[in-house]
Amino acid sequence: MEVGVVGKPNVGKSTFFSAATLVDVDIANYPFTTIEANVGVTYAIAEHPCKELGCRANPQNYEYKDGTALVPVKMIDVAGLVPGAHEGRGLGNKFLDDLRMASALIHVIDATGKTDAEGQPTDHHDPVEDIEFLEREIDYWMLGILKKGWEKFAKRIKLQHMKLEQAIADHLSGIGVKEGDVWEAIHRLGLGDDPTKWTDDELFAFVRELRKINKPMIIAANKADAASDEQIERLKKEGEKRGYIVIPTSAAAELTLRKAARAGFIDYIPGSSDFKVLKKMNPQQEKALQLIKERVLERFGSTGVQEVINRAVFELLKLIPVYPVQDENKLADQFGNVLPHVYLLPKGSTPRDLAYKVHTDLGRTFLYAVNARTHRRVGDDYQLEFNDIIKIVATAK
Numbered sequence: 001m002e003v004g005v006v007g008k009p010n011v012g013k014s015t016f017f018s019a020a021t022l023v024d025v026d027i028a029n030y031p032f033t034t035i036e037a038n039v040g041v042t043y044a045i046a047e048h049p050c051k052e053l054g055c056r057a058n059p060q061n062y063e064y065k066d067g068t069a070l071v072p073v074k075m076i077d078v079a080g081l082v083p084g085a086h087e088g089r090g091l092g093n094k095f096l097d098d099l100r101m102a103s104a105l106i107h108v109i110d111a112t113g114k115t116d117a118e119g120q121p122t123d124h125h126d127p128v129e130d131i132e133f134l135e136r137e138i139d140y141w142m143l144g145i146l147k148k149g150w151e152k153f154a155k156r157i158k159l160q161h162m163k164l165e166q167a168i169a170d171h172l173s174g175i176g177v178k179e180g181d182v183w184e185a186i187h188r189l190g191l192g193d194d195p196t197k198w199t200d201d202e203l204f205a206f207v208r209e210l211r212k213i214n215k216p217m218i219i220a221a222n223k224a225d226a227a228s229d230e231q232i233e234r235l236k237k238e239g240e241k242r243g244y245i246v247i248p249t250s251a252a253a254e255l256t257l258r259k260a261a262r263a264g265f266i267d268y269i270p271g272s273s274d275f276k277v278l279k280k281m282n283p284q285q286e287k288a289l290q291l292i293k294e295r296v297l298e299r300f301g302s303t304g305v306q307e308v309i310n311r312a313v314f315e316l317l318k319l320i321p322v323y324p325v326q327d328e329n330k331l332a333d334q335f336g337n338v339l340p341h342v343y344l345l346p347k348g349s350t351p352r353d354l355a356y357k358v359h360t361d362l363g364r365t366f367l368y369a370v371n372a373r374t375h376r377r378v379g380d381d382y383q384l385e386f387n388d389i390i391k392i393v394a395t396a397k
């Protein structure tokens with residue numbers, strides 16, 4: 001599972017990525033600073049069960065801080081896309097290919113309107129246009145992949161009585177499309193089961209639907225620190241009208257805060273509305289942090305960066321954290337580590353899905369599970385819930 005950071009050049013993608021992963025990457029005020037996609041690890045933050053249960057966790061595959069779990073999520077910083085990217089403009093094809101395996105996208109937009117469609121400085125660009133531009137580029141990119149050899153392929157599906165959803169999903173497996181996604185898109189549009197009869201308009205509608213399902217997107221209205229309330233409100237309204245969650249962000253502020261925290265100057269928990277000064281800084285640093293407090297934290301309640309990540313993971317991807325344990329009384333593994341592992345699973349997953357996620361063998365030999373909170377035995381008809389603690393019982397090998 002990967003989250004991709006996308007958008008045109010110069011909107012703050014690398015700053016966002018860098019803040020989110022605290023990986024130092026090239027940040028500069030000109031297009032195409034980023035040539036190769038940067039890959040890093042960010043964290044989705046959720047309340048940890050120990051906060052409610054009063055335990056002390058020994059995390060092994062995640063971080064634990066102040067009653068919260070920091071669950072690692074892979075993030076990629078995709079190089080800037082310009083109009084015409086799907087036809088190869090600005091190396092667009094190559095950059096779009098970096099999105100292949102992304103399961104959710106964070107669309108970073110310069111809310112101030114001071115970056116034009118190509119990523120150059122300007123005084124008057126309408127950021128709402130960026131929403132449609134990016135949708136279009138991704139749609140045409142997906143359409144290009146779908147249409148490669150489409151006519152022959154559609155005929156073969158018909159002649160060989162192949163299962164439509166399965167065949168198309170196989171055809172698009174390179175961009176992470178699954179059979180269920182194809183099924184969903186076909187059914188939402190009511191497309192006929194003979195793909196040789198699909199018109200060009202229907203094919204396009206199909207990839208649009210598929211994009212919404214397979215690459216759900218959230219909007220970061222970035223540079224919010226420098227944008228007016230009217231600019232933010234308008235982008236929010238127009239984005240929401242098109243079905244997006246829109247969060248005002250200041251990636252630059254988040255980066256400054258995380259760097260100051262890493263250097264030990266402040267205590268700052270990503271996502272929070274304040275920070276605590278730990279040691280004396282020079283006047284310039286002090287001034288910068290004071291401005292962040294006034295122009296970002298007090299104005300928006302947070303820098304927005306962590307909220308974007310959390311909502312991408314928990315709302316767009318509909319993932320839930322689940323903790324497998326071996327001892328449902330001690331909430332521990334065989335060595336006594338309390339809640340050592342957390343896994344992110346799609347809403348609706350069952351204990352057996354969790355077993356498979358832990359290990360294929362455990363999935364294969366799965367018998368039943370025990371919900372550690374209720375001590376009830378649960379099986380395949382049980383849908384895991386957010387922060388469930390689950391003991392898996394399997395046959396001995």
Ligand SMILES: Nc1nc2c(ncn2[C@@H]2O[C@H](COP(=O)(O)OP(=O)(O)O)[C@@H](O)[C@H]2O)c(=O)[nH]1
Binds near residue numbers: 011012028080226
């Ligand atoms: N005011 C402000 N500037 C920002 C913010 N995020 C990024 N920038 C600036 O925007 C420019 C482009 O940033 P960069 O991350 O390289 O953009 P990218 O091309 O989209 O990766 C740099 O000068 C950043 O310092 C922000 O939240 N607020």
Ligand SMILES: [Mg+2]
Binds near residue numbers: 013015033079
């Ligand atoms: Mg960049």
